[in-house]
């Protein structure tokens with residue numbers, strides 16, 4: 242493990258991924274175009290009012306998506322970046338601490354999104370988040386097959402439910418078991434949505450039988466678990482520095498369940514991250530070495546997704562205190 | 563309009579559907595087999611403990627599904643009946659009044675279902691509702707195409723979100739606008755799930771372009787709205803007789819928004835139901851008279867769905883006071 246030294250959290254161990262996902266990670270030549278596009282999209286749909294929040298979010302989303310899909314063409318990158326900007330802005334605006342005070346209000350906010358996801362029309366009094374979601378769904382439907390569209394909109398529902406679930410449990414995390422937390426984490430860290438978006442961005446379609454295979458399921462689960470642990474390690478430092486955690490976090494749950502201090506929990510979480518990274522790397526090798534071209538493509542896509550999560554916790558968003 | 567005379571609610575006007583959906587409605591020769599199957603399924607997955615609740619729910623689901631799909635073969639009927647039994651039992655057990663006291667607990671309960679709907683494995687400590695849902699999803703996946711499976715699991719997510727949304731708003735319905743209510747109602751009355759299940763039960767597949775056509779969308783919306791109004795008219799009498807409404811209801815919202823008494827609101831809701839029925843009937847005629855065989859089949863399926871909702875509010879479940 243390596244150590245980090247962020248404000249308020251002294252020298253905590255981060256996972257050592259130098260053999261599994263060593264970096265530097267390839268990035269798309271369209272990175273700057275993505276960022277410019279995001280700025281224009283936010284001019285059309287003003288999801289964020291604070292200029293600083295807007296700048297930092299556009300930056301992490303543009304460069305994150307550029308690392309997730311280094312070989313994709315611009316239109317797919319723009320669509321995926323807008324989707325992630327929307328989800329993150331929604332969570333930052335309506336989720337976490339803002340929602341914990343009134344989950345009923347958050348449920349009403351999400352209801353408008355559920356209506357659109359179910360194929361409903363934009364209501365007369367729609368706000369920027371509804372208009373932007375409608376724009377995303379129209380573009381997604383144009384680019385995706387029926388099954389791909391339904392798979393992504395299923396993940397979006399799960400991500401929105403995850404935000405609501407988190408808002409509820411934040412006030413009283415004592416009821417959340419470690420198993421529950423690990424079940425929900427892939428949704429709240431948005432990695433399931435990213436995995437579902439991959440085929441649409443890179444324009445391939447996994448046969449259903451391959452998708453249901455143990456090899457693919459286990460690899461996707463390892464990448465999803467890795468993403469959650471990494472985000473938790475990054476978020477904990479950021480949120481602890483602010484004083485109160487804004488979200489449920491693996492570190493706090495580990496200190497509770499193992500009656501240990503924060504550095505010990507950090508070390509345990511880092512080891513868990515290393516284990517997920519090893520499983521993911523092994524799964525990528527196995528799929529990429531097989532004789533199915535589409536499975537090899539899926540393996541490379543999952544590798545890039547893992548890399549983008551390794552990359553993202555080094556971003557300034559996770560240093561913003 | 564006709565009038566009804568149920569305990570506690572004197573002579574309230576019900577919609578006159580004698581020209582749009584006159585009945586008697588055709589029913590499947592498998593009705594008794596469905597009811598026997600439901601009993602066996604509940605022996606495997608004990609979702610309901612009270613024998614009386616079990617009997618009345620099996621009866622309404624079996625005979626409702628038999629009227630929804632009078633021409634379907636047994637396996638499709640069994641699957642759809644199990645699905646509706648599961649949803650209704652889940653709502654009766656965890657939703658409505660039980661949930662209003664602790665939406666956070668309901669969110670944790672739903673989280674296990676979201677995990678399974680997203681393709682997760684059954685956890686070690688799974689209860690009867692999780693085991694039963696897993697059984698449903700396995701059978702659904704076997705029978706449905708990938709897109710059909712994803713469409714139904716999307717509707718199931720919306721139905722579960724609807725239960726959670728309702729639990730939140732029940733304590734303080736003043737924040738629920740009529741527009742919000744009408745957006746959510748197709749999900750809470752489960753009619754969207756039933757529409758999505760139709761193609762799987764009857765084994766046809768609507769081409770995407772037809773599904774997105776204005777004719778199909780408007781007909782589905784009219785049937786969905788009719789289902790909601792009918793259920794509200796039936797439920798209001800039942801719940802008022804119990805003293806406290808267990809769910810949000812069009813009648814209460816109308817008395818609030820139009821500052822009117824209950825008979826006036828009932829009359830307005832009944833007229834609304836008649837209007838939806840007229841729109842639905844017109845849409846069914848138009849699709850059935852066209853030259854597309856699959857659209858004509860879809861029109862007949864939607865007709866049967868409308869009939870099953872007309873039929874269901876006369877069932878003993880809506881007289882149980």
Ligand SMILES: [Mg+2]
Pocket residue numbers: 332336337429488
């Ligand atoms: Mg969050």
Ligand SMILES: [Mg+2]
Pocket residue numbers: 472473476488
């Ligand atoms: Mg976080």
Ligand SMILES: [Mg+2]
Pocket residue numbers: 653657658750809
């Ligand atoms: Mg209900």
Ligand SMILES: [Mg+2]
Pocket residue numbers: 793794797809
């Ligand atoms: Mg009702």
